[in-house]
Amino acid sequence: MDPAELSLFSAPPMGEQERMVEAVLFASSEPVTLFDLQRRMPQGCDPAEALAHLRRRYEGRGVHLVQIGPAFAFRTAPDLGHLMLKETVETRKLSRAAIETLAIVAYHQPVTRAEIEEIRGVAVSRGTVDQLLELNWIRLGRRRMTPGRPVTFVVTETFLDHFGLESARDLPGLKELRAAGLLDSRPLPDMTAAPDEDDSAPSDQSDLFED
Amino acid sequence: MDPAELSLFSAPPMGEQERMVEAVLFASSEPVTLFDLQRRMPQGCDPAEALAHLRRRYEGRGVHLVQIGPAFAFRTAPDLGHLMLKETVETRKLSRAAIETLAIVAYHQPVTRAEIEEIRGVAVSRGTVDQLLELNWIRLGRRRMTPGRPVTFVVTETFLDHFGLESARDLPGLKELRAAGLLDSRPLPDMTAAPDEDDSAPSDQSDLFED
C-alpha cells in the first residue's frame, strides 16, 4: 500500500474534519483559504465538504460562516449587529500625569491641588483633575481649614471598587512596593534614613497635611 | 399589567436569546460576564439559561463554551491545538522558582510573601513576583489582618483563563491537598512555647478563594 493510499484510509471522519475547520476558522486572525485548511488538516481530509457541513450547521445561528473572496470566516449574524455596539468600548491607559495624580490622592488623601503639585514637582493641569473626577475615581473632600480654604480631593468608592481595595489603607506601602519589585533596585541613599515613613505611607497619611 | 410582567412578555424567545449570547461571546476574545450579557440583551432575557443551552449545543464541537470565574467565553477544543500552530504564541519560559511561586499562590491564596518563602524554604526574588504580576497571573489581594498587615497575593481571572480553569476550586489535586492537611498553615513549633500565636494565618480555609 503506498503512503498516499494509507493516509487516505486514515483520514478522520467527516464529523471530526468539521470540528477541525470550526476550530481553525474560530482561532484564526484572518479569513482562511481552502488551501490553507487543506495544508493544516491531516492528509486525506476534504475541507470543502467540511465547510459545507459547517455552513449548514451555523445557518440561523448567532454567527454565520461566510465566504470572503477565496477565504472563509465566522461573522456575527447581521440582525444581531446591534448587540455588538458596546463591543467597541476602547480601553485606554490613563496618562502618566493622571495616574500619578491619582496615586497621590490615594496615598495622601485628603490632599489639595497645591500639595499634589508639590509632591509631583510639576503643575497639575485642570484636564487631569477633571478626567479623574469624570471617571468618578476622585471627588472633592472637605475644604482644608487653612487660609484660602482650598478644596481637597479624596478617592471614591468607585475607585476602591475598580482597584479591588477595601479601603485606601489597603494600598501597599513603599517597603512592600520595593519587596514586590516595583521600585528600582538601585540603592536609595535616603531609604534607610526614614524607614517608618515608608511603612506608614497609606495609613497615617490622612493627617499628613492636616496642620 | 405591571412593567415587570410587560418586559417578561416582551422578552425574545429562548432560541433567540441563545443566538444573542452566541453572537456576543463569539465577537469577543475575552470572557464576558453574565452581568454584561444581561446589560446588552433586551430586558427580561435570561442569559444564564441561554448559556446553559448554548453550552450543551457546543459540547463535542471544535469550539467549547467555557466558564472563567464569573465570565464566559468560547475557546477551541484542546485536542485540536495542533492545528493552530500558526496562532500559537511563544511564551517566555517561566523559571522553576516562578512556577512554584505561582502554584503556591494558586493553592494557598491569599498568601503572603513570607508564607511563600516558608513553603519554598528560600527567599522569593523580586523578579519572580514581578514576572507573575506582569503576566497578570497574580495580583495583590487583601491585607492579612496580622501585625504588619502584610499584603497577600491571589491568582487572577487571566490565570484561570490561561489554564482553562472555571475557578480556583478546580485546581488539579486541590481536594487531595486539603484533605492531606498540606494547605494548612502549620507554623514551626515554637521553641519559646507560645502556641496559639499564629491563629489568624491562612489556615482559615473558609474564606480561601473567596476573593
Add this chain to the structure above:
Amino acid sequence: MAQTDDWIQRSSAADRLAEEALIIDVEGFEGPLDLLLTLSRTQKVDLRRISVLQLAEQYLKFVNRVVALRIELAADYLVMAAWLAYLKSRLLLPPEPGEAGPSAEDLAAHLAFQLERLSAMRDVAARLMARDQRGRNFFARGQPEAASIHRALRYDASLLDLMRAYARIRTRDDFRPYAFDREHVFTMEQALDRMRGLMGYMGAWSDLTSYLPEGWATSPTRRRSATAAHFAAVLEMAKRGQVELKQSEIFAPLLMRAKGEV
C-alpha cells in the same frame, strides 16, 4: 562517621554515586529544604513515613563532606545543619523531665510536614503546567469583531499601574538633589555681575573683602558664601584680563585693581 555508617543502611554503589553527584551539584539546590527533599528521596518511602533522624544524619554527612571538599556553603545550609544536629541530639536522648517547649518528635514531624508540603506543591505545579494552556492548546477568537461606528472611550488602569506611579514619584523624591537654602547663598554669577558694575570705581590696590555686598559681611555663613563667590568672580575677571590680583603671602588679604585700559 563510623556511628553514622551504622545508621545508614549499607548504601549501594548507585547510591554512593548519587551522593557524589549531589556534592558536585550543590549549586543546583534551591536552599537546604530543597536539598533535604532530594536526600529524602533516597529513603524510598512515603514522605509521611520518613525517618527524620536518618535524614538529619544524611544531611549532616553531606554538609561535612562538602565542607571537607572546601566548597563554600551558603549560611542557611549551615544554619540548617546546626538545627538538625540539635534535633538529632534531642531525638536520640530521652527528654529531660519537666522540659519546656515542643518535643523533638514535634519538631521532626514539622520538618516532615514541610518536606511533604514542598513536594506536594512541586507536584501540583507540574500538573498545573501540564494543563492545556491558552495560546498553546486552546485558543480564543482570533478575529474579535469590533466593526461598529459607536466608539466609547474607557480609561483603565490597574492597581499595579497605580503603585508603580506612586513608587516612581517617591523614588524620584529620593533622588531629588539637596535643595539649597538660597537665602544665604551668593552665587558666582551674582558676584560677577556685581564686580563688573563696580570695576569703574576701582582705584588703587584694595582688599577683595572690602567689596562684599552690604548685609553679607557679618553673618559667618553669608560671609563665607559671598567671599567664595567674589573670589571666583575676580579669578574669572583676571583670566579675561579685566583685573589684576596680588597676594603677598598665603592667607594674606587678596588685593585687586582694575587693569589699565578698561
